[in-house]
Amino acid sequence: MPVYRKHGKPEYTYDFKLRGGRFSGPTGTSNKRQAERILEQKRQEALDKLKTAASFTAEGPMTLEIAASRYWLEVGQHLANSVNYYRFIGWILDHFGKHITLDQITDSMIAAMVSRRRGDGVSNATVNRTAAVPLRGIMTRAKKTWKVPVGDIDWSRHLLKEPKERVREASQDEERRLLNAMRDDYAPAVSFALLTGCRRMEIVDLTWSRVDFFGRTITVTGKGDKTRILPMTEAVHALLWVLKGHHPTSVFTYVARRTNKRRKLVRGARYPITMEGFKTAWRRYRDKSGVENFRFHDTRHTAATRTLRTGNMKIVQRMLGHEDIATTAKYAHAMIEDMRVAMEAANHTGSHTGAGEDASTDLKDKKKSA
CATH class of the missing domain: 1.10.150 (DNA polymerase; domain 1)
Known part of the structure; x- marks a missing residue:
C-alpha cells in the first residue's frame, strides 16, 4: 500500500518503488487524502531526481x-x-x-x-x-x-587579446625602503615573499608543520590546493629561525596593538596574520616607503627575475608552481637584458665591430694602403 499507518502512530507513511529504487518516509499528516497528495509529490520529486542523475551520465545532448x-x-x-x-x-x-x-x-x-x-x-x-x-x-x-x-x-x-602582464622588479634600494617602512611583525612575511616568490595566500596559510629545518625544505599550498616543495636557502633559514616560538602553528604572525574583546585579541599577544590584515598593512606601509608603482604580486616577479639570472626557466617554473612553462616565459626579459649588458661590455673591450667610427675609419685606411 503506497500510504499506511505504522502500528500505534496516527501519521501516514509513504512507500513506493520507482525504477528499481525504493522511496519511503513520513508524510507528516494523519489525513489520508493529504498523505496521498504528498505521496504524489514525493513520487514526482523522485522522478525528477532520477532524470537529473540519468542526464549526468547520458551520452546524448546535454543541457x-x-x-x-x-x-x-x-x-x-x-x-x-x-x-x-x-x-x-x-x-x-x-x-x-x-x-x-x-x-x-x-x-x-x-x-x-x-x-x-x-x-x-x-x-x-x-x-x-x-x-x-x-x-x-x-x-x-x-x-x-x-x-x-x-x-x-x-x-x-572568441578569446580577446590581452595586454602582456608587466614584470616589475624591485631594485635593491626599493627593497630596503619597503622593509624599513614595514611594521616589524609584517616585515618577515614581505621578506619571505621577495626571497621565495610565494603568493600572499601561500604565505598566510604557511604552518610550521610544513617547514622542515632538518631537510631544509618548505611545502607550500598554491592555487587549486596544489602543493610544491621549495628548498630553504640560507637567507630563508635565518628568517624563519627567528620566528620560531612566536606561534605554535602559524609561521607568520602579527602583534595585537590593542585589546579587542569582540575579536578575542589581547594587546601584545601574537596571532596568525590574515589575508585582509596583510593587505591593509601592505598598502599602508608600501605607501609610507615611497616606492611607487609596486604591487604585492611584484614581489613574486622580483624573486622570479632574480632567480632566473642565476638559474634557468625550468627552475623558475618549479619555484613559482607554474604548470605551463609558457607562463614563466614572461620573465625571459631578464635573460635578454643581461645578455644585452654582456654584449655591450664585450663590444667595448677591444672588439673592432663595436668601436664606432674610429674603427670604421681605421679599416678604410688599411684598405687604401693595401
Missing part, C-alpha cells in the same frame, strides 16, 4: 544547466577562486538559458555573449576570465570527458 552543474561538482568548486567561478557560471546560464543543449551553442551565439560582456565596460581580460574561459571549460570537458555532443567552436575567435 547547459546539467553541464554547468556537473562541471561545478567536478572542477569549479575545487578551484582557488571557486566563489567567483560560481558567479561566472551563473551569468553564462542567465545569458543562454538553462535548457539550451551544448550542441546548439554556435560560434555566432558565443560571439554575441562576448559582445554583451564587453558592453559592461570591462577589460578584455575580464571578458575572457568571466565568460569565454568558463564556457570553454564546460564545453571542452563535456566533449572530451563526458563524450556528449558539443558544437564545433573555434575558441581562438
Whole structure:
C-alpha cells in the first residue's frame, strides 16, 4: 500500500518503488487524502531526481544547466577562486538559458555573449576570465570527458587579446625602503615573499608543520590546493629561525596593538596574520616607503627575475608552481637584458665591430694602403 499507518502512530507513511529504487518516509499528516497528495509529490520529486542523475551520465545532448552543474561538482568548486567561478557560471546560464543543449551553442551565439560582456565596460581580460574561459571549460570537458555532443567552436575567435602582464622588479634600494617602512611583525612575511616568490595566500596559510629545518625544505599550498616543495636557502633559514616560538602553528604572525574583546585579541599577544590584515598593512606601509608603482604580486616577479639570472626557466617554473612553462616565459626579459649588458661590455673591450667610427675609419685606411 503506497500510504499506511505504522502500528500505534496516527501519521501516514509513504512507500513506493520507482525504477528499481525504493522511496519511503513520513508524510507528516494523519489525513489520508493529504498523505496521498504528498505521496504524489514525493513520487514526482523522485522522478525528477532520477532524470537529473540519468542526464549526468547520458551520452546524448546535454543541457547547459546539467553541464554547468556537473562541471561545478567536478572542477569549479575545487578551484582557488571557486566563489567567483560560481558567479561566472551563473551569468553564462542567465545569458543562454538553462535548457539550451551544448550542441546548439554556435560560434555566432558565443560571439554575441562576448559582445554583451564587453558592453559592461570591462577589460578584455575580464571578458575572457568571466565568460569565454568558463564556457570553454564546460564545453571542452563535456566533449572530451563526458563524450556528449558539443558544437564545433573555434575558441581562438572568441578569446580577446590581452595586454602582456608587466614584470616589475624591485631594485635593491626599493627593497630596503619597503622593509624599513614595514611594521616589524609584517616585515618577515614581505621578506619571505621577495626571497621565495610565494603568493600572499601561500604565505598566510604557511604552518610550521610544513617547514622542515632538518631537510631544509618548505611545502607550500598554491592555487587549486596544489602543493610544491621549495628548498630553504640560507637567507630563508635565518628568517624563519627567528620566528620560531612566536606561534605554535602559524609561521607568520602579527602583534595585537590593542585589546579587542569582540575579536578575542589581547594587546601584545601574537596571532596568525590574515589575508585582509596583510593587505591593509601592505598598502599602508608600501605607501609610507615611497616606492611607487609596486604591487604585492611584484614581489613574486622580483624573486622570479632574480632567480632566473642565476638559474634557468625550468627552475623558475618549479619555484613559482607554474604548470605551463609558457607562463614563466614572461620573465625571459631578464635573460635578454643581461645578455644585452654582456654584449655591450664585450663590444667595448677591444672588439673592432663595436668601436664606432674610429674603427670604421681605421679599416678604410688599411684598405687604401693595401
